[in-house]
Amino acid sequence: xxxxxxxxxxxxxxxxxxxxxxxxxxxxxxxxxxxxxxxxxxxxxxxxxxxxxxxxxxxxxxxxxxxxxxxxxxxxxxxxxxxxxxxxxxxxxxxxxxxxxxxxxxxxxxxxxxxxxxxxxxxxxxxxxxxxxxxxxxxxxxxxxxxxxxxxxxxxxxxxxxxxxxxxxxxxxxxxxxxxxxxxxxxxxxxxxxxxxxxxxxxxxxxxxxxxxxxxxxxxxxxxxxxxxxxxxxxxxxxxxxxxxxxxxxxxxxxxxxxxxxxxxxxxxxxxxxxxxxxxxxxxxxxxxxxxxxxxxxxxxxxxxxxxxxxxxxxxxxxxxxxxxxxxxxxxxxxxxxxxxxxxxxxxxxxxxxxxxxxxxxxxxxxxxxxxxxxxxxxxxxxxxx
Amino acid sequence: xxxxxxxxxxxxxxxxxxxxxxxxxxxxxxxxxxxxxxxxxxxxxxxxxxxxxxxxxxxxxxxxxxxxxxxxxxxxxxxxxxxxxxxxxxxxxxxxxxxxxxxxxxxxxxxxxxxxxxxxxxxxxxxxxxxxxxxxxxxxxxxxxxxxxxxxxxxxxxxxxxxxxxxxxxxxxxxxxxxxxxxxxxxxxxxxxxxxxxxxxxxxxxxxxxxxxxxxxxxx
Numbered sequence: 001x002x003x004x005x006x007x008x009x010x011x012x013x014x015x016x017x018x019x020x021x022x023x024x025x026x027x028x029x030x031x032x033x034x035x036x037x038x039x040x041x042x043x044x045x046x047x048x049x050x051x052x053x054x055x056x057x058x059x060x061x062x063x064x065x066x067x068x069x070x071x072x073x074x075x076x077x078x079x080x081x082x083x084x085x086x087x088x089x090x091x092x093x094x095x096x097x098x099x100x101x102x103x104x105x106x107x108x109x110x111x112x113x114x115x116x117x118x119x120x121x122x123x124x125x126x127x128x129x130x131x132x133x134x135x136x137x138x139x140x141x142x143x144x145x146x147x148x149x150x151x152x153x154x155x156x157x158x159x160x161x162x163x164x165x166x167x168x169x170x171x172x173x174x175x176x177x178x179x180x181x182x183x184x185x186x187x188x189x190x191x192x193x194x195x196x197x198x199x200x201x202x203x204x205x206x207x208x209x210x211x212x213x214x215x216x217x218x219x220x221x222x223x224x225x226x227x228x229x230x231x232x233x234x235x236x237x238x239x240x241x242x243x244x245x246x247x248x249x250x251x252x253x254x255x256x257x258x259x260x261x262x263x264x265x266x267x268x269x270x271x272x273x274x275x276x277x278x279x280x281x282x283x284x285x286x287x288x289x290x291x292x293x294x295x296x297x298x299x300x301x302x303x304x305x306x307x308x309x310x311x312x313x314x315x316x317x318x319x320x321x322x323x324x325x326x327x328x329x330x331x332x333x334x335x336x337x338x339x340x341x342x343x344x345x346x347x348x349x350x351x352x353x354x355x356x357x358x359x360x361x362x363x364x365x366x367x368x369x370x371x372x373x374x375x376x377x378x379x380x381x382x383x384x385x386x
Numbered sequence: 387x388x389x390x391x392x393x394x395x396x397x398x399x400x401x402x403x404x405x406x407x408x409x410x411x412x413x414x415x416x417x418x419x420x421x422x423x424x425x426x427x428x429x430x431x432x433x434x435x436x437x438x439x440x441x442x443x444x445x446x447x448x449x450x451x452x453x454x455x456x457x458x459x460x461x462x463x464x465x466x467x468x469x470x471x472x473x474x475x476x477x478x479x480x481x482x483x484x485x486x487x488x489x490x491x492x493x494x495x496x497x498x499x500x501x502x503x504x505x506x507x508x509x510x511x512x513x514x515x516x517x518x519x520x521x522x523x524x525x526x527x528x529x530x531x532x533x534x535x536x537x538x539x540x541x542x543x544x545x546x547x548x549x550x551x552x553x554x555x556x557x558x559x560x561x562x563x564x565x566x567x568x569x570x571x572x573x574x575x576x577x578x579x580x581x582x583x584x585x586x587x588x589x590x591x592x593x594x595x596x597x598x599x600x601x602x603x604x605x606x
Contacts, residue, residue: 071478079479083562085486090555097547107431154434161489161552162482168437175433230389231435238396238439245401248446253581258443262576263450267594270583277584327443330478 044226050346051221054180055139055203055214056353057228058146060338061173062137065153068170068331069130076119076126079162080110083117086161094160110158111151129156142213143199146181150174166331172231173338180224185213225342232339233299240295249292252285258327259284291322302343309348316340395430398423399438447578451491454574455556457566458603466564470556489552491575493517493543499534516544517599526599545601557604571601 072079082088095105115121129152136145153174157167186196200211208214248254260269273280294315301308320333344352397419403410414420430436442448457466471483496516505511512533517526528545536542545553557569576596583593 071476075475075479078559079482083559085556085559086552087555087558089558090551093551093555094548097551104427106436107428109432157434161555162485164481164485165441165443168439168441171434175435227388231392234389234392234396235439239441239444242440243444245404246444246446249444254446256581257447257578260579260581261450262579262594263452265579265594267591270579274584281581281584323443328477328481329443330481332443 045223046219047222048217048219049222049225050350051180051184051214051216051218052346052349052353053225053342053344054177054184054221056349057173057225057338057342058139058142058177058181059137060341061177062133062149064331064334064338065133065149065170065174066130066137067334068166069126069133069152069156071330073126076122080112080126080156080159081115081117081119081122082113083119084159086159088117090161108158108160110155112155112158139203141198141201142181142184143197146174146178150178164332165329166335169232169235169332169335169339172235173228173335176224176228176231179227180221183220183223184218185216186220187218188212188216228339228342229302232342233302236295236298240292240298243292243295249288252288253281255284255288255291255326256281291319294319302340305345305348309344312340312343313337391426391430392435394419394422395436396438399440447580448488449491449575449577451487451573451575453487453490454572455560456570456572457560457564458568458570459565460567465566466560468560486552486556490545490549490571490573492546492549494546496536496542496544498538498542499536501534514544515550516542524595524597526597528599528601550601553601554604558606561606568603568605570603573599573601575599 078084082091098105112122112125115125132145132148132152135141136149150171153170157163157171181199184199185191195213200208200213202208203214243249243254246254248257294311301311316337316339319336323329323333323336398415400412400414402412404413406413415423453470455468455470456464457468458464470487471480473480475483496514513530514533514536515528515530516536518529518531519525520527553571557571560566560569574596576594579593
């Protein structure tokens with residue numbers, strides 16, 4: 001990483017790029033274009049950035065993973081166990097069916113498979129997984145807990161029978177946070193091996209405030225966030241294009257179906273809507289098209305600041321509301337918001353977190369001056385400040 | 387290379403249904419994407435980032451499916467009755483139960499027989515499980531019939547292999563939990579309510595009817 005890391009000034013005026021540009025001016029227009037593309041590529045991927053965005057995402061992702069997994073307490077054996085709804089025999093039947101159809105078995109792994117059909121072992125792994133997620137959100141031994149968090153998330157998306165939309169995107173978040181935390185600060189000279197393998201103990205206290213891991217500009221933080229951003233932009237566009245494979249989306253009527261689920265809709269509901277059918281269908285089709293346009297145009301506005309931030313985050317919040325209240329999908333909406341927050345720059349994160357930091361510092365100081373140090377520790381959850 | 391693998395994996399997904407001379411059909415992936423995707427099938431799968439991002443919620447018009455499972459002992463006495471999705475479960479679990487129920491509602495059309503097929507000497511005629519109307523038009527029972535006796539005068543459906551496999555797997559789970567010998571799984575499904583009903587003068591009342599289909603007594 002340290003070899004890859006160019007200095008900020010070098011990125012702003014890359015000498016080879018300038019030389020290539022100068023040569024291109026003599027040869028024609030191709031030289032500057034290639035040099036510009038090359039320096040843009042390097043700047044996009046390898047500019048060292050304040051890791052605040054990565055730390056903020058770690059906290060939000062940890063909370064999101066807990067929000068996803070905690071409600072399954074009490075149903076773990078049924079949902080995820082090899083003696084549950086999708087049991088060992090079902091896995092064998094599925095494999096046989098795929099082989100008979102001439103297909104190849106997809107690779108699937110999960111730590112939960114190691115528990116076999118033992119519900120006690122499964123419960124132990126489940127509660128340990130929740131503990132890992134809590135420690136990860138808090139920033140305790142972040143390299144280790146990032147790895148374990150990815151293993152946890154990947155393990156709980158292995159059951160094909162109950163896989164939902166959120167299960168398909170959560171591993172992306174866990175994977176790139178793992179990449180970020182494993183590489184973060186590895187270029188710092190003179191650090192002991194345990195620090196390089198596990199990371200600092202936690203982000204609280206004076207030692208954490210002096211640790212370069214939490215604050216020093218880092219290429220690793222940028223690479224991890226860029227991987228996350230590019231992958232999620234791809235997900236949004238692919239999902240938007242998938243919607244265009246259905247006539248109901250073209251007709252602008254796709255939202256009708258989740259708004260009027262067959263199990264809960266009666267003839268009287270439809271009759272009651274009839275007087276306002278025109279404006280109702282107008283609004284539904286407009287909302288459908290706005291949603292598709294947001295997804296297809298996602299790469300155009302996701303990396304821009306200013307009003308585009310309103311489009312990005314406003315769309316994410318509307319998407320959350322739509323997922324929760326129209327589709328009844330509990331986790332995909334919050335995941336959408338967390339993914340969209342990954343596009344914020346460190347300066348934008350600083351603007352968001354500074355008032356919180358000031359508030360946390362002021363309140364205990366007002367109540368009890370002796371607790372000032374604790375408040376600084378709480379604000380250090382995201383990133384300690386010296 | 388990493389995003390190349392992700393992109394090829396996305397392109398290697400089937401698409402559709404698209405209009406074609408044979409009616410609406412799903413189409414396979416482009417051969418180049420299929421071949422390139424076969425080069426590193428395990429890389430994305432090991433990292434668990436191998437979905438094609440064709441989300442279920444993108445598909446409009448899912449029917450409402452629920453099912454009732456009656457766990458029975460060896461004498462046929464009902465030990466427990468389970469409704470899926472369970473209205474009393476927390477929203478997260480109820481949502482997952484809904485996903486399970488959705489699978490049970492996925493039927494496949496059975497092509498009508500093209501002629502009378504006779505079994506080879508010493509062998510039995512091939513059979514197929516189809517939904518047979520017991521009380522037309524809304525109550526069905528899963529029955530095994532010889533392939534050549536599949537009705538030709540009406541559309542005939544069967545549970546998809548995954549649907550039947552899941553029904554059996556869930557039945558085994560209930561037998562383990564409740565100590566039963568068999569489980570009768572009865573599916574309830576309601577078709578989508580098309581938005582065109584808003585514009586019709588008299589929506590047909592049968593548009594809101596529920597269909598019931600029994601998978602029969604499933605044994606572990």
